[in-house]
Amino acid sequence: MAGRFVTFEGGEGAGKSTQIARLKERLEKLGHPVLVTREPGGSPLAEEIRSFILNGHAKPLGPFAEALMFAAARIDHLDKTIKPALKNGTTVLCDRFADSTRAYQGSSGSISSETIDELERVALAGTKPDLTFILDLPAEVGLSRAGERQARKGEAMDRFEDEGLSFHRALRQAYLAIAESDPQRCAVINADQAAEDVEMAIWAALQERLPELAEPQKRPLDVA
Known part of the structure; x- marks a missing residue:
């Protein structure tokens, strides 16, 4: 049986990494093999592209060039990491995927939806998430969390964290529009609540949408 593909989306500071780690632990306790990956990145070539983009080197080229780079990274990520794992029956948890391009470079970067659709058609080649969690919270809260995290780790803001508040507010609305257009x-x-409450909400949604993942995985000898 092919594995399930679950993606996590949201603005800066939404807590995606925390929730992915918690869901991974839950699934593995039930016997499900799990692979955690991220975008941009997830394969050697895609990680190089990630570094180039997040360090701001692609920004002068404009949103369309960034979208093309994300698409190139996504193709390699799918071919080298995601598709082989799914084929082997592994559940893949991905921190960002194609919805991020639609939100960041599409709605917030003013690239037409038709252009984004065509990039997705080429890059995804039919591979789409079974379930996408969109972690939603006010932009002000997310940016404050991101700033606190950077201060703890001594990190500088990346290409997108450095954008103004209006950008991040538009980004939030873009994600909500994506969810409204594809509710299934x-x-x-x-995400504007305690991490434990976010975790429980995610688990409840997973039980409803992908109930097979909320049950212990049957080993070959368990099958009647």
Whole structure:
């Protein structure tokens, strides 16, 4: 049986990494093999592209060039990491995927939806998430969390964290619009609450949308 593909989306400071780690632990306790990956990145070539973009080197080229680079990274990520794992029956948890391009470079970067559609068609080649969690919270809260995290780790803001508040507010609305346009795939989670409450909301949505992942995985000998 092919594995399930679950993606996590949201603005800066939404807590995606924390929730991915918690879901991974839950699934593995039930016997499900899990692979955690991220975008941009997830394969050697895609990680190089990630570094180039997040360090701001692609910004002068404009949103369309960034979208093309994300698409190139996504193709390699899918071919080298995601598709082989799914084929082997592994559940893939991905920190950002194609919805990020639609939100960041599309709605917030003013690239037409038709152009984004064509980039997705070429890059994804039919591979789409089974379930997408959109972690939603006010932009002000997310940016404050991101700033606190950077201060703890001594990190500088990346290419997108450095954008103004209006950009991040538009980004939030873009994600909500994506969820509204594809409600069967997307589950909006209120991320403006304690991490434990976010975790429980994610688990409840997973039980409803992908109930097979909420049950212990059957080994070959368990099958009647």
